[in-house]
Amino acid sequence: HVNGERLWASLMELAKIGATAKGGVCRLALTDLDKQGRDLIVRWAREAGCTVNVDKMGNVFMRRKGRNDALPPVVTGSHADSQPTGGRFDGIYGVLGGLEVIRTLNDLDIETEHPIETVIWTNEEGSRFAPAMVASGVFAGVFTLEYGLSRKDVDGKTMGEELERIGYAGDLPVGGRPIHAAFELHIEQGPILEAENKTIGVVTDAQGQRWYEIVLTGQESHAGPTPMNRRRDGLLGASRIVDLVNRIGLAHAPYACATVGMMQVYPNSRNVIPGRVFFTVDFRHPDDAVLKQMDAELREGAAKIVADAKLEMAIEQIFYYAPIAFDKACVNSVRAAAERFGYSYRDIVSGAGHDACYLSQVAPTSMVFVPCIDGISHNEVEDAKPEWIEAGANVLLHAILERASE
Amino acid sequence: HVNGERLWASLMELAKIGATAKGGVCRLALTDLDKQGRDLIVRWAREAGCTVNVDKMGNVFMRRKGRNDALPPVVTGSHADSQPTGGRFDGIYGVLGGLEVIRTLNDLDIETEHPIETVIWTNEEGSRFAPAMVASGVFAGVFTLEYGLSRKDVDGKTMGEELERIGYAGDLPVGGRPIHAAFELHIEQGPILEAENKTIGVVTDAQGQRWYEIVLTGQESHAGPTPMNRRRDGLLGASRIVDLVNRIGLAHAPYACATVGMMQVYPNSRNVIPGRVFFTVDFRHPDDAVLKQMDAELREGAAKIVADAKLEMAIEQIFYYAPIAFDKACVNSVRAAAERFGYSYRDIVSGAGHDACYLSQVAPTSMVFVPCIDGISHNEVEDAKPEWIEAGANVLLHAILERASE
Numbered sequence: 001h002v003n004g005e006r007l008w009a010s011l012m013e014l015a016k017i018g019a020t021a022k023g024g025v026c027r028l029a030l031t032d033l034d035k036q037g038r039d040l041i042v043r044w045a046r047e048a049g050c051t052v053n054v055d056k057m058g059n060v061f062m063r064r065k066g067r068n069d070a071l072p073p074v075v076t077g078s079h080a081d082s083q084p085t086g087g088r089f090d091g092i093y094g095v096l097g098g099l100e101v102i103r104t105l106n107d108l109d110i111e112t113e114h115p116i117e118t119v120i121w122t123n124e125e126g127s128r129f130a131p132a133m134v135a136s137g138v139f140a141g142v143f144t145l146e147y148g149l150s151r152k153d154v155d156g157k158t159m160g161e162e163l164e165r166i167g168y169a170g171d172l173p174v175g176g177r178p179i180h181a182a183f184e185l186h187i188e189q190g191p192i193l194e195a196e197n198k199t200i201g202v203v204t205d206a207q208g209q210r211w212y213e214i215v216l217t218g219q220e221s222h223a224g225p226t227p228m229n230r231r232r233d234g235l236l237g238a239s240r241i242v243d244l245v246n247r248i249g250l251a252h253a254p255y256a257c258a259t260v261g262m263m264q265v266y267p268n269s270r271n272v273i274p275g276r277v278f279f280t281v282d283f284r285h286p287d288d289a290v291l292k293q294m295d296a297e298l299r300e301g302a303a304k305i306v307a308d309a310k311l312e313m314a315i316e317q318i319f320y321y322a323p324i325a326f327d328k329a330c331v332n333s334v335r336a337a338a339e340r341f342g343y344s345y346r347d348i349v350s351g352a353g354h355d356a357c358y359l360s361q362v363a364p365t366s367m368v369f370v371p372c373i374d375g376i377s378h379n380e381v382e383d384a385k386p387e388w389i390e391a392g393a394n395v396l397l398h399a400i401l402e403r404a405s406e
Numbered sequence: 407h408v409n410g411e412r413l414w415a416s417l418m419e420l421a422k423i424g425a426t427a428k429g430g431v432c433r434l435a436l437t438d439l440d441k442q443g444r445d446l447i448v449r450w451a452r453e454a455g456c457t458v459n460v461d462k463m464g465n466v467f468m469r470r471k472g473r474n475d476a477l478p479p480v481v482t483g484s485h486a487d488s489q490p491t492g493g494r495f496d497g498i499y500g501v502l503g504g505l506e507v508i509r510t511l512n513d514l515d516i517e518t519e520h521p522i523e524t525v526i527w528t529n530e531e532g533s534r535f536a537p538a539m540v541a542s543g544v545f546a547g548v549f550t551l552e553y554g555l556s557r558k559d560v561d562g563k564t565m566g567e568e569l570e571r572i573g574y575a576g577d578l579p580v581g582g583r584p585i586h587a588a589f590e591l592h593i594e595q596g597p598i599l600e601a602e603n604k605t606i607g608v609v610t611d612a613q614g615q616r617w618y619e620i621v622l623t624g625q626e627s628h629a630g631p632t633p634m635n636r637r638r639d640g641l642l643g644a645s646r647i648v649d650l651v652n653r654i655g656l657a658h659a660p661y662a663c664a665t666v667g668m669m670q671v672y673p674n675s676r677n678v679i680p681g682r683v684f685f686t687v688d689f690r691h692p693d694d695a696v697l698k699q700m701d702a703e704l705r706e707g708a709a710k711i712v713a714d715a716k717l718e719m720a721i722e723q724i725f726y727y728a729p730i731a732f733d734k735a736c737v738n739s740v741r742a743a744a745e746r747f748g749y750s751y752r753d754i755v756s757g758a759g760h761d762a763c764y765l766s767q768v769a770p771t772s773m774v775f776v777p778c779i780d781g782i783s784h785n786e787v788e789d790a791k792p793e794w795i796e797a798g799a800n801v802l803l804h805a806i807l808e809r810a811s812e
């Protein structure tokens with residue numbers, strides 16, 4: 001058993017860094033607050049006897065020696081960055097859960113065959129820098145290091161510059177070494193487990209994602225003397241595409257998700273017809289064929305809308321991954337651990353992307369989910385019960401123990 | 407005749423202050439660039455022998471003595487602030503046109519009975535600080551001084567603070583003194599004069615306006631694991647209202663204008679369902695009854711949309727003025743001047759709001775329009791032919807002369 005109270009206390013301590021007025025967390029990737037969070041976690045890891053190494057993408061590896069330290073490690077962990085209005089559990093629960101596993105093994109004086117590494121993956125959220133999970137993506141060889149370091153925030157700052165600035169541009173090469181098995185612990189971020197009264201989600205798959213950036217160009221003009229029929233209103237076109245995106249999501253119910261989360265209007269002045277609008281689209285589906293169909297519907301529908309509104313459109317798919325099936329043996333380790341504790345559980349497909357999704361391309365991987373209140377995440381009110389938090393970490397402990405003892 | 411070349415040269419000189427890459431101007435109200443523009447105009451006015459006084463709203467009065475200096479002045483002028491992506495003529499043409507009238511009277515050694523004042527009205531555009539024409543509104547007693555000075559930009563800075571900062575918080579009380587007649591010279595900012603090949607617009611009326619601020623509140627949530635039917639997406643609601651606003655404009659064709667120019671999405675993150683959206687609506691019509699009807703359609707339609715999308719709505723009308731009929735005698739002075747020069751002209755209704763609209767509430771007022779290329783304004787490509795610019799100033803000169811000689 002892990003020490004649930006210690007884990008909860010660590011989570012609450014971390015939540016002070018970037019705490020928001022509404023009880024959430026704003027700790028955007030590679031900001032000063034992200035650095036503070038990383039520094040505290042690294043201090044705790046050193047206190048737990050770990051060696052700490054940082055790679056060129058700023059991924060932090062906190063390692064507990066194995067009996068046979070030359071064996072490939074069992075890896076766990078998640079991310080420490082948050083959304084602008086994020087919660088106290090998304091990501092950080094997987095990092096501190098991994099640390100709690102190490103602390104527990106220390107308490108119980110348990111040696112494992114394989115070393116264990118708890119990882120902080122850089123910029124998982126994809127909020128400050130798109131796309132999401134970019135650093136685990138580089139680790140898995142899906143993106144090049146150059147691509148990763150050159151991602152820009154809205155002010156044009158790159159991940160490379162910001163890693164240097166906060167002192168987390170490490171020396172270690174990114175990836176390219178064997179991993180025995182990997183497990184990521186996370187809140188579900190959706191409503192299924194809570195609705196069905198299950199404590200543990202045994203994550204078998206993750207849905208596929210396509211992210212787009214769209215720029216519509218019309219013509220800025222005066223909102224007063226410009227007749228309606230002479231307008232080329234970028235925001236009108238963008239608004240109709242927002243509605244289209246929603247209709248595409250509904251058309252592929254119940255599994256599809258379709259969201260416009262970000263929009264910037266230029267020049268954004270009350271009495272100026274918007275001449276340019278930038279916005280993003282996020283499509284998800286567990287079936288790659290449907291995801292492809294959604295892509296086609298977006299392109300066809302948007303083309304009609306912009307022709308109608310006399311606009312020009314630049315549409316770019318900036319991020320894609322196919323639905324992922326996690327490693328059967330790792331999934332079984334999670335299920336077996338849940339059973340051993342007598343926790344209620346069910347198989348589940350992850351709606352969110354996770355570092356585990358990329359990791360699964362280079363290592364046998366799976367995930368452990370616990371419920372969150374009302375299924376709400378990416379929101380300051382994100383919450384979870386202490387007993388769920390403890391249960392998930394217990395399952396992680398046993399899944400890791402099983403694979404690290406082989 | 408005015409000196410058209412001198413006027414053009416002054417316009418081009420001013421256009422260097424805040425010049426944009428695309429040939430336009432960004433000189434937002436009460437910024438350092440606005441100060442630079444004001445300073446240059448004031449220097450020129452002093453060189454032309456004017457006395458310069460500034461009131462508490464930062465309105466600048468550049469006065470040429472009358473033979474009988476105790477008589478109420480004939481007032482002209484416009485504004486020196488611009489849109490974020492504005493042009494080289496909107497506003498500043500009326501200020502420098504007024505200065506050119508004074509320079510011409512000096513050249514020709516003409517004394518007028520009444521003094522003449524060319525005014526720079528503060529923050530006409532309503533872009534940095536809403537609403538538009540707020541300082542001429544205070545002058546006309548439509549707004550209180552407290553209201554005017556407390557208008558805030560998006561960063562929370564007030565007009566009062568910013569006036570102090572740039573050194574244009576004057577001592578003069580705002581308004582409350584008699585004006586003999588007022589004329590404002592402006593580009594049309596719409597397509598009518600150019601389409602009909604007329605050089606001068608004799609402005610008889612201005613359409614009414616209603617401006618709104620709307621905030622929709624839904625619930626932030628994760629774009630991946632949140633099923634479509636559990637969403638409360640603020641941007642989806644806002645987008646449908648953008649489309650509604652457009653339909654209301656089209657339904658009252660050909661005179662109605664309906665625009666959403668500004669929108670801010672929170673938290674504006676690609677994989678977060680927007681929990682809150684702020685946006686503005688700008689309605690215009692020459693008939694007050696239709697404007698009222700548009701208001702009703704907006705409120706009713708938007709209420710349905712937000713109920714449907716499970717959102718909360720706060721809607722506030724922050725700016726209203728009824729359609730304005732300018733003073734018949736002043737209108738006739740403009741028409742007579744156009745005729746005297748043999749310019750082609752037509753009567754026209756202003757689609758934009760102007761300081762003259764508020765001024766007309768406390769003084770006999772009218773306006774002179776000249777065409778602009780393709781009817782485009784509030785755009786960096788805004789342009790006008792030098793012969794139009796000269797013609798408008800000639801008409802202004804003669805309208806002022808007629809009324810200043812009475």
Ligand SMILES: NC(=O)NCCC(=O)O
Nearest residue numbers: 124125132352353630677
């Ligand atoms: N877990 C999580 O919130 N990941 C962010 C990437 C995504 O949008 O799926």
Ligand SMILES: NC(=O)NCCC(=O)O
Nearest residue numbers: 224271530531538758759
């Ligand atoms: N002339 C002008 O552009 N005024 C701004 C106020 C309005 O939007 O009508």
